[in-house]
Amino acid sequence: MTASERPKARDSTTRDMLIDATIRIMVDEGYAAATSRRVAAEAGVKPALVHYYFPTMDELYLNVFRRGAAAYLERQQRALASDRPLHAFWDTLIEPKDTRLLLEFMGLANHRKEIRAEIAAWSDRWREMQTTALNFIVREHELDTRDFPPAGIAVIIAAVGRMLILEQALGATTGHSEAVALVNRIIDRFEMPG
Structure with missing residues (x-):
């Protein structure tokens, strides 16, 4: 041909x-x-x-997810490699557009196994990267990783960020500014503002 x-x-x-x-x-x-x-x-x-x-629409959805996931992974890598990785990481987690899109994909994943598997695979990659960076920070501050497991810290920080975005989308913001301030104070204990 x-x-x-x-x-x-x-x-x-x-x-x-x-x-x-x-x-x-x-x-x-x-x-x-x-x-x-x-x-x-x-x-x-x-x-x-x-x-x-x-x-198929699933192919379109998977391409949308992969593009967003790759861009988020790149932003997360930059955040975790920055001078203030915890603050930069937190900022990526409370970005409304990223979180809203991820929440939509989580809803879609409830009905489509292939999308669920794709999200799970990417989530493992994100979490592995987060845990590696947090492990370094925890050890740098001479904390016992049994008391402060990096993977657990990553899950908690991500959960707080997602919940804030989810509630904002519903119009519920009571306690949000206090929660953000609290997370920032905790992070400041490890990364004092420069």
């Missing part, structure tokens, strides 16, 4: 537009609103193009 006989290569710009549109819909309206027709309308393309680039 000659180059002119091959099907036209799938345009990565259109593919990226579809992923971007899906992200916007999921963050603003929830995963249930991210149908092929709705994604096409948001991207300004014909609905058939959604299935041209992504034969």
